Amino acid sequence: MKRVTVISATILSLLIGAASVANAQHDQQGNDRDKSKPAQTSQPAHPVQSTHQQPAARQMQSQPRPQQTYGGAFHGGVQLNGPTNGGVHHSGVPQHQEQVRSGFVQSRAGSWKNEHQNWSQRGGYNGYRIPDARFRLYFGHDHFFRIYGLPLVFVGGQPRFQYDGYWVTIVDPWPESWGPNWFETDDVYLDNTGDGYYLYDRNYPDIPIAVTVSF
Numbered sequence: 001m002k003r004v005t006v007i008s009a010t011i012l013s014l015l016i017g018a019a020s021v022a023n024a025q026h027d028q029q030g031n032d033r034d035k036s037k038p039a040q041t042s043q044p045a046h047p048v049q050s051t052h053q054q055p056a057a058r059q060m061q062s063q064p065r066p067q068q069t070y071g072g073a074f075h076g077g078v079q080l081n082g083p084t085n086g087g088v089h090h091s092g093v094p095q096h097q098e099q100v101r102s103g104f105v106q107s108r109a110g111s112w113k114n115e116h117q118n119w120s121q122r123g124g125y126n127g128y129r130i131p132d133a134r135f136r137l138y139f140g141h142d143h144f145f146r147i148y149g150l151p152l153v154f155v156g157g158q159p160r161f162q163y164d165g166y167w168v169t170i171v172d173p174w175p176e177s178w179g180p181n182w183f184e185t186d187d188v189y190l191d192n193t194g195d196g197y198y199l200y201d202r203n204y205p206d207i208p209i210a211v212t213v214s215f
Helices: 002-036 056-062 097-106 132-138
Strands: 152-155 158-163 166-170 188-192 197-201 204-214
Touching: 097 152, 166 197, 188 204
Parallel strands: none
Antiparallel strands: 152 158, 158 166, 166 204, 188 197, 197 204
16 A cells, blocks of 8 residues: 555656646747847837927928018108109119219209298198107207118109108208218208208208108
């Protein structure tokens, strides 16, 4: 009886050992297969791009380009198809120096004493009036400038230039006694004597040239 028990125990031990070896081989084969597979990273099947954040290049393409407006601020009330009489282009962009001189030659008086008219003689000033506070800051004999280089056009033979955001039109001819290039070299200023606005040349302070002011 003891002999049979010993044999049974031996057989059971062999079976358990065989099962352990088989399990170990199976686990080893599984590990080898896992090592042979390439590493995979988890990615969404359909990546979604945020609608709030676009690439910089796409944002630049989607934004409209700014329009070029050079000279547009200088038009004022000047019609683009109006005459320039050989002067500066309607856009207010200065052209060749000879064109500017040609325009001023046409507005020169043959006899200034006979052709000049003050605003009382013209029936009174009816143009735009500059507010007193602004006038004191930028106008009068203490605030002089030179016309040449400012936005400039010729309308009906009359020079019109832009100063301090206003269009100033010289409605009087300029005296024949002035130098031919006074608008280039002379300091001028705008003043109001009570009946209207006038342009003064600092070299000829006693000669008022009637002007109108507008936007």
